[in-house]
Amino acid sequence: MNIKIKNDLILISLILVISILAFLVFTISLKKGEKAVITVNGEKIAVLDLREDTTQKIDTKYGFNEVRIENGEVSVVSADCPDKICVESRHISKVGETIVCLPHKLVVEISEVGN
Amino acid sequence: MKTQVKKLTFLSVLSSLAIILSFVESLLPPIWSAVPGIKMGLPNVIIIFLFYKFSVKEAVVVSFIRLLIVGLLFGNFMTFLYSFAGAFLSLGVMWLLKSLGKFSQVGVSIAGAVSHNLAQVIVAILVLGTKEIGFYMPVLAVSGTVAGIFVGISGILLLKYTAKYRF
Numbered sequence: 001m002n003i004k005i006k007n008d009l010i011l012i013s014l015i016l017v018i019s020i021l022a023f024l025v026f027t028i029s030l031k032k033g034e035k036a037v038i039t040v041n042g043e044k045i046a047v048l049d050l051r052e053d054t055t056q057k058i059d060t061k062y063g064f065n066e067v068r069i070e071n072g073e074v075s076v077v078s079a080d081c082p083d084k085i086c087v088e089s090r091h092i093s094k095v096g097e098t099i100v101c102l103p104h105k106l107v108v109e110i111s112e113v114g115n
Numbered sequence: 116m117k118t119q120v121k122k123l124t125f126l127s128v129l130s131s132l133a134i135i136l137s138f139v140e141s142l143l144p145p146i147w148s149a150v151p152g153i154k155m156g157l158p159n160v161i162i163i164f165l166f167y168k169f170s171v172k173e174a175v176v177v178s179f180i181r182l183l184i185v186g187l188l189f190g191n192f193m194t195f196l197y198s199f200a201g202a203f204l205s206l207g208v209m210w211l212l213k214s215l216g217k218f219s220q221v222g223v224s225i226a227g228a229v230s231h232n233l234a235q236v237i238v239a240i241l242v243l244g245t246k247e248i249g250f251y252m253p254v255l256a257v258s259g260t261v262a263g264i265f266v267g268i269s270g271i272l273l274l275k276y277t278a279k280y281r282f
Contacts, residue, residue, distance in 0.1 A: 019257075
């Protein structure tokens with residue numbers, strides 16, 4: 001193989017490796033959240049502090065969800081929606097992460113102080 | 116004197132061509148809707164052609180004429196800033212790689228495309244103040260590589276077919 005083409009391939013591999021590393025660095029440096037903002041149909045229903053372990057029941061005309069804060073992580077522990085995607089979602093704790101219950105128009109989003 | 120005029124005319128025509136390619140590219144539908152603003156880099160075929168047919172100087176001059184006019188005609192200060200940063204870094208990187216002499220035209224073109232995207236991401240992070248845009252980087256690295264290959268090959272073909280014209 002031509003040496004220049006070989007160098008090109010090395011270059012491409014380097015680019016890919018570096019961008020994957022950069023991606024990992026970004027993922028790890030995501031900020032830890034301070035509060036969970038719960039909105040239903042766009043309306044802010046509750047704001048929970050991530051430092052306090054609590055269980056918040058959200059009961060609206062769209063449905064029922066139970067949001068729990070435990071060890072600085074937020075999760076939906078129960079809901080009466082048909083697909084239960086919200087319940088099966090991963091626990092979230094970083095700024096910007098969300099758990100969504102579409103049938104109930106519920107969004108739980110991690111945000112930082114001041115928002 | 117005659118060669119100078121000939122060269123000047125040729126470069127002017129190429130500058131117009133680069134501007135037209137920019138415009139045409141902006142009319143095409145987005146290739147990847149997940150990342151708005153992602154482009155194929157058609158005008159860079161001309162830039163890489165100039166890089167190898169002439170030298171860095173000509174590529175830089177035509178590049179900046181294109182940016183200036185496209186920015187004035189079709190864009191605003193923000194788009195000009197992004198393009199300027201992209202061109203600045205990519206021309207620098209390409210010049211460096213070409214001077215080393217260890218990479219083919221396609222390799223240089225790939226490096227140019229990827230560094231162009233990198234510069235734009237960096238400007239976006241500085242301007243918008245959020246790190247999250249960095250998530251686009253792997254995507255842009257891949258699309259930059261693909262675009263670089265395409266532009267590089269086109270450039271090689273262009274050089275081949277114009278080989279007998281001298282300035």
